[in-house]
Amino acid sequence: MKAMIFNIQRYSLHDGEGIRTVIFFKGCPLTCPWCSNPESQKLEKEIMRRQSLCIGCSSTNCYKCNKDPKDCPTGALERIGKEMTLREVLDEVNKDAVFFDSTGGGVTLSGGEPLLQGEFIVELLKELKKIGIHTAIETTGMGRQDIIIEMSKHIDTVLWDFKIMDKRLAKEVVNQDIDVMKNNFETLIKNSNKVEVIPRIPLIPHYTANIENIQKILDYISKFDLKLVHILPFHQYGSSKYKALGEEYKLKDVKTLDKNEIEEINKFIECKGFKVIIGG
Known part of the structure; x- marks a missing residue:
């Protein structure tokens, strides 16, 4: 069994608890114009x-x-993208085991959309669980329900990104079927048992960072007694990658939110009864 990986990032402090190793899976069904990892979108090298x-x-x-x-x-x-076996990925992870033990860290699966290579991630999670490594996944929920059910048996934390909640806009802007996403999220909650589920909201000016969209997200997740929300302010860190890939970056003129705008959104969410962490 192999997966297409485009990066393994060590010593990460922003993708879960403690020091983490982040495995970036190539391929994503979404077309977010603000994507900071455009090299992750295509499944092929x-x-x-x-x-x-x-x-x-x-x-x-x-x-x-x-x-x-x-x-x-x-x-x-x-060349971006490398096919790796399960053993090769585990060998890379084991190099960092000392940091997991000393900081309460672990492994985070990211992308792209890791669920696109669902069979591999399930097997990887099983092996990581056997050796006692904490696991997390960053996902948009766009995968098969059977994979989500199986994944929930072997993972500790799910960082679930909610983007555009309007059905028509979600399809037009990011190619996401909101009904599929919701069904998968509810499947995860139903089968999560002791899994920590954390909703995340990327704050993208003109797309997701308006109060109406945020309110729709909060209305939805409040049904599931979830009290912690991560907000992820927009940045331009990945903009240079588009030129390197020979692609156009459509958000080059979009300004990042200032501290006051972020704090306003933070307070709005907190007033709805949620605890907020900025940056995740």
Whole structure:
């Protein structure tokens, strides 16, 4: 069994408790224009080209180059995506076991959308559970219900992103079927047992960070007696990756929220009876 992985990030402090190793799975069914990991969207391998290093030595399109990136004379090309076996991923995780033990950390599955490679993540979670490693997943809930049910038996924390709650806009903007997402979320809650479920709201100006959308999210999650919400302010950190992939970044002119705007949203959610953590 193999999965397409595009990064394994060590010493993360923002994707769950303690020091964590984050495994980024390639492939996502959504088309969020604010995505900070555009290299995660396609399931297949692809090329990133760093303009600052490129000397234009080839007449071909670098993004479609069939040569191994190691043959690039300046190191401008990088192939994104690597097929890894379950054993290979576990070997990488085990290198960080000492940090998990000393900080209460563990492994977080991210992406992309990890549920797209659901069979692999279930087997990975089973193995991590056997050796006592805390596990978390960052997900939009877009996967098969049977995978979600099986996943819930072997995971400790689910960080579930709620984006656009209007059915028409969700489909138009991010290609998300809200009914599927809700059904999957309710399936998770029903089968969660001791799983910690944390709703997260990315605060994207003009898309998700309006009070009407946030209110719809809060109305929905309040049905399930969930009291903790993470809010994730918009940033431009991934914008340079779009150019490196030969793609257009559509939110380059969108300003980040200032501290006062974030605090206003924070207070609004708190007034609805939720505890809020900014940044997750």
